[in-house]
Amino acid sequence: xxxxxxxxxxxxxxxxxxxxxxxxxxxxxxxxxxxxxxxxxxxxxxxxxxxxxxxxxxxxxxxxxxxxxxxxxxxxxxxxxxxxxxxxxxxxxxxxxxxxxxxxxxxxxxxxxxxxxxxxxxxxxxxxxxxxxxxxxxxxxxxxxxxxxxxxxxxxxxxxxxxxxxxxxxxxxxxxxxxxxxxxxxxxxxxxxxxxxxxxxxxxxxxxxxxxxxxx
Numbered sequence: 591x592x593x594x595x596x597x598x599x600x601x602x603x604x605x606x607x608x609x610x611x612x613x614x615x616x617x618x619x620x621x622x623x624x625x626x627x628x629x630x631x632x633x634x635x636x637x638x639x640x641x642x643x644x645x646x647x648x649x650x651x652x653x654x655x656x657x658x659x660x661x662x663x664x665x666x667x668x669x670x671x672x673x674x675x676x677x678x679x680x681x682x683x684x685x686x687x688x689x690x691x692x693x694x695x696x697x698x699x700x701x702x703x704x705x706x707x708x709x710x711x712x713x714x715x716x717x718x719x720x721x722x723x724x725x726x727x728x729x730x731x732x733x734x735x736x737x738x739x740x741x742x743x744x745x746x747x748x749x750x751x752x753x754x755x756x757x758x759x760x761x762x763x764x765x766x767x768x769x770x771x772x773x774x775x776x777x778x779x780x781x782x783x784x785x786x787x788x789x790x791x792x793x794x795x796x797x798x799x800x801x802x803x804x805x806x
Contacts, residue, residue, distance in 0.1 A: 592750055592792045602629040609663060615656050615686065624679070626656040627721065628794040631747055635719070638799075639664040642743060644717035647671070650700050650730065651722030653679050655686035658693060661719065668692070668717070671707075673700045701726060704733035714739045721747040725769040728776040735785065740804040744786070749777060750796025 608616060619626045627635070635657075644665050649672040652658045658672045671694045672687075674680055680697060687693045696703050700722050716739045720727065727746065738744060749755070755773055762770045780788040780800050788800040 592752070592794075592796060598630065601633075605629050605633055608632075612656065612659060612663065615654070615659065619654060619656055624654055626653060627660070627747065631794040631797060632660060634791070634793050634797060635660065635745065636664050638743060638745065639717070642717060644668050644743075646715050646717070646739075648715040648718045648737060649673065650704070650718070650720045652683055652695075654682040657719065657721060658683075658687060659690070662690060662693060665717070670694065671696060671715075673698070673703055673722070675699050701729055704730055704737070708733045708736040713737050716742040718742065718744045719747070720744065724748055724751070725772050728772050728779065731776065731779065735802075738802045740802060742802045744798075744800040744802065746776075746780075746798040746800070748795040749773060749790060749798045750792065752795060755796070 607613065616626060618624075639661065645668055647661055647665060647668045647670045649658055649661060649670065652672040652674040653676075655672075658670065662668070662670055669692055673696045674683055675698055683695065687695060696707075713736060715737050718734060718738055720730065720734070722730070727749075734744060751770065751773060755770065755777070757770075759767050759770055777790060777798065780786050780798055781790070785803050786800040787803060788798055791797045791799065
C-alpha cells in the first residue's frame with residue numbers, strides 16, 4: 591500500500607455513490623477481477639473533469655470501458671476517443687459503449703494508433719488519460735506531446751507501481767526490473783522537461799498530473 595490502508599479506506603468511504611450504470615459496471619469488474627480505476631482515482635478524475643470542462647478527451651487504455659463511461663459522465667459535452675487492444679476486453683468494451691455516440695473507439699496497439707493520430711494531424715486534446723501498459727508509457731510520450739493542446743492536462747495512472755518505484759532496482763524481482771526502469775525514466779522526463787509542469791501524487795497506485803506548457 592502507498593497510503594496507510596485505514597486512511598485510504600476512510601477517504602474512499604467519503605466518496606459519493608456512482609450513477610447506476612457505472613455502479614453496475616464497477617461491481618461486475620470487481621467480481622470478474624478486471625482492473626479498473628480505484629475510488630481515489632475516480633475522485634481525482636471527477637474533480638479535474640468538473641474543473642477543466644474538457645471538450646476533447648483521449649483515453650489510452652480502456653479495458654472494458656468503465657473509465658471511458660466515467661469520463662463521459664463527468665464531461666458530458668466532450669468528444670472522447672479511447673484505445674484498447676486486448677480482444678477479451680474489447681468484447682465487453684464494444685457492448686458497453688455501443689449506445690454512446692460521442693465515444694470513438696480505436697482498436698489496436700496504442701503505440702501504432704497514437705502515431706497514426708499524430709501523423710494525421712489529429713491534435714487538440716485538452717485532456718488525456720493514460721492507463722495502459724505501464725512499460726510503454728515512455729514510448730507513448732512523444733506522440734502525446736503532438737496530440738495534446740497547449741494548456742491541456744495529461745493524467746497518468748499507476749506510476750508508483752504499488753510503492754516499488756521508490757526501491758532500488760536490485761530489490762525488485764528480475765521480471766519487473768524493465769517496467770521499474772522505464773517508469774522511473776518516464777517520471778523523470780515528466781518532472782524535468784520544459785514542456786510539462788508535473789506533480790506526482792500518492793493517489794491509488796500513484797498519479798502524475800502534467801500541465802502542457804507547449805513545445806520547446
